[in-house]
Amino acid sequence: MSSKAEYLNRPPQALTFPSPPAVVTSNFPLFKLPDKARRHVIKSMNCDEILFLSLLSEKLKETVTSLNLKSRLVSITITQEIQICILVKHFLADLQFSSSRSLSSMDEMWLVFGKKWRRTNYWISKGLSIKTWFEHIKEIFHFSKIDLWFGEDSITHDMNEIRDTFNSCHEIRISNNSGSEAHVMSILKTFPTAKLMLYGDLFENGEPPSEVFIQNYDELTIEPRLASASTITLEDLLIMNSRNIEVSELSIHEKDVNRFIKHWMKGSNPRMERICINFQDYRTIDIDLVLRNLNYEEGPADRKRYFKDNSNSYYPVETICGGIDIWRRDGTLATITIRENSAKLNMFVWHPHCVTDRR
Structure with a gap:
């Protein structure tokens, strides 16, 4: 029986196509082509067609897997429901699972496909669990790092089951209404991560505990709910041990910023590569107060240098124009940038691995 015949004879409730992939309806003799030619054709297909073929048989799954197609992004949103978003080439596959307390249960799933942020197709699937789908796409799209976003009502899920299913976490985002402070701390202890983003009022006293600040994250972002003042203090900033730090409101x-810079010049925050500080209510920064009693040099506005952000795979190089140069006691250079009438201060530390000569 041919692969297309296998599809046409499978139980109709297993996979429903409101708009079938072209490979289903086309008369193109894909399965009669020599192996090399068939692989070339499959590699040029849309994401939904490639995924469809990988489900037809183990042989076709092996063929798709051998093409070494790699996902550029895998993001998993956990609320009362679970959503898996995968970016492959210019195609977006969005798996939306109905509410379930177990990732091993056979849920109904909507799989929405898009290209350049426009929906191109969607499927409805029954009979496969979240865990089965995830393992399948992980195998054929060759990814090892995932981003987890815990949102409203994520507390309804078993964190150990989430961890066992979605391992190799690279980035965690926790937003408001995700659950109690105990739930938030449970997430942080259950999922080791390189990047941590905290959004909203997640903690009873308004800020994370010190055990969060001292972790060796590649990136730490703390952003309270809009119009809520952050209670982060100078002492909190000084114990942060992340490479990239962004704090808002x-x-x-x-x-206090002046004192932070002086402490850095004397040796504090040795891992830091960049810090971005946003003041509350978009208050304009008084640069003279920030620089008081500091030894610095102001660079010409037309000077351009290129900072390599080692934690950002999408925009890894940032152009730094002008800025104010300061030096650590060991000779390490840093540049402070503040736009006129701005509430944002950036400080870039020019470690050798952060310096590049190209955009």
Whole structure:
């Protein structure tokens, strides 16, 4: 029986196509082509066609897997429901699972496909669990790192089951209404990660505990709910041990930023490569207070240098124009940038691995 015949004779409730992939309806003799030619044709197909073929048989799954197609992004959103978003080439596959308390249960799933952010097709699937789908796409699209976003009502899921299913976590985002503070801390302890983003009022006293600040993250972002002042203090900033730090809605004074810079010049925050500070209510920064009693040099506005952000795979190089140069006591250079009438301060530390000569 041919692969197309296998599809046409499979139980109709297993996979429903409101708009079938072209490979289903086309008369093109794909399965009669020599192996090399068939592989070339499959590699040029849309994402939904490739995924469809990988489900037809183990042989076709092996063929698709051998093409070494790699996902550029895998993001999993966990609320009361679970959503898996995969970016392959210019195609987006969005797996939307109905509510379930177990990732091994056979849920109904909508799989939406898009190209350049326009929907091109969708499927309805029954009879396969979230865990089965995830293992399948992981195998054929060759990814090892995933981003997890815990949102509203994520507390309804078993965190150990989430961990066992979606392993190799690279980035975690936790947003408001995800659950109690105990739930948030459970997430942090269950999922080791390189990047952590905290959004909203997640903690009873308004800020994460010190055990979060001292972790060796590649990136730490803390952003309270809009119009809510952050309670992060100078002391909190000084114990942060992440490479890239971004904190928003800070209510601290410029003199605290000045003291932070002085501590850095004396040796604090040795891992830091970049820090971005956003003041509360878009308050314009008084640069004179920030720089008071510091030894610095102001660079010409037309000077361009290129900073390599080692934690950002999408925009790895940033152009730094002008800026104010300061030096650590060991000779390490850093550049402070503040746009005129801005509430944002950036500080870039020019470690050897952060310096590049190209955009």
